[in-house]
Amino acid sequence: MLLVGVGYCVGLALFLSSCSSIRPAHRVTPLGEEGAFPPRYSIVFIIHGDGGYLYHDVRGNAYRADEETLAKAITVAQRNPQAEVFIFHEKRRRHFLLFFPRRDGKFYYYRHGRLLAEETYWRNQGQSRFDPEVELYHRFRAEERPGLTRLFLYFGHEIPEFGGAGYDASYSKRRFTVDDLADGLKRITGDSAKFDLIVLSTCFNGTPHTIAALAPHGRYIIASPDNLHLSYFDLGPFEQLEVGLPDGDVSAFAKTLARHAFDRQTEDMQTAVTVAVYDADRVQGFLDSVDSVYDRALATLKGQTLASIEHFDCAEDPAYIRPGMSEGVDVFYRPPRFGRLKHKQSHSGWECWRFLK
């Protein structure tokens, strides 16, 4: 009976800690004591983990994509003494004793290589998808210095362009689309600033609609217009940014990063590997020219099940072939080693939708 009683007490304590409205902030170092100079780089990671993120390497070892990425993001944070790094880990919702929900977001804040704050949060609080993340960002961000380089990285499954229900395994009715992401980016940077680089480590987000939605909030965007394996883009080049991005040349850094990610993926992948770098200003002409065509296509596809539609290279449809199609896009592409597309030798860098043939 004593053991049962102790068990109930422990259970009650865990329950109270999981449901408490008290913010469980764990500030490691008081802000303001971590160093006098403002950071030179500001990096925001959003790592989605509320879904199927299991993958294996070629030796058969199993990994969780979100947990692997979290560990790498922490390494990036620790190895950049001139950066502030925000890491948001969106986790699957778990319950204590099957009924009592536990916090499903975890936030880490690093500045000058040191962990200054770590806290859990609820992801479903607020009107907009990224309300909790935006609030935490503005609560912790350092004073801005001129020439601050802003980098944003998102890791997860393909961000939907329409529909969007079911993206989170824990919230089947909750919707998430690229427009929600664009709204979150806007509220992080404010109206007058942009990210210098946005990285979407997802499948199929190199589309006219996604790039057009994010272009107002970023100077350069890296995305995959085709499939991308869950081992994601390698974060090696982000370690020691003062070496990899010393003079603020984000264009060159983005291409180096894309090339590096491509090389790493092609080492072991048998599936297609496609990484594209979009210069937000230079692709605007193409985006304007296909905007109405793409929107019409999206409108006809809305309401269809994903089993009845498919992605394809926009260059395969004459409606999208425009003189400026390759302007401002650098594409690194290797076809899959097997399957129907193994002989496809190039990719335009733009992915579109159509009905399954």
Place this chain on the structure above:
Amino acid sequence: MSGRTVFRFMVIIFVMVYAGIAFGQDGLQKYFNGAALKVKATTDPTQKREILNNSFEKMSKALDKVQGSPLVSKDDRAGLELFKATLQEKQDELTGLNGYERVSDEQLDAFSDYVVQDMEQADRSITISLVAALLIIIIIILLV
């Protein structure tokens, strides 16, 4: 019933529910990863083909049975149909049917990796609910 018995029963239920969720979520990837490991463990190309072929057939049978189950939704059925079609394509490629070049003996290990990696993309094209995934795995186990 004593408090201890109730407590034990609750623990067993929790463990079973959590194990079931994890099993259903990851079971499909683990299934094909297991097949790939078996393919690489043998040097005989005939055996490699047999392992791959068996893994496709067993999965297809399980998908057929799950599609007919009243427990799966309309959306699930569409997702299962697409999944079945992609499996059929792979089986066709393995054997060289329907316009595919037959996968050569030297490429069988790489092909087994391709099957696993194709299931592990950061896309959302095949959406199968946890219930359906769990049913598939249970049926596959029963088919052994």
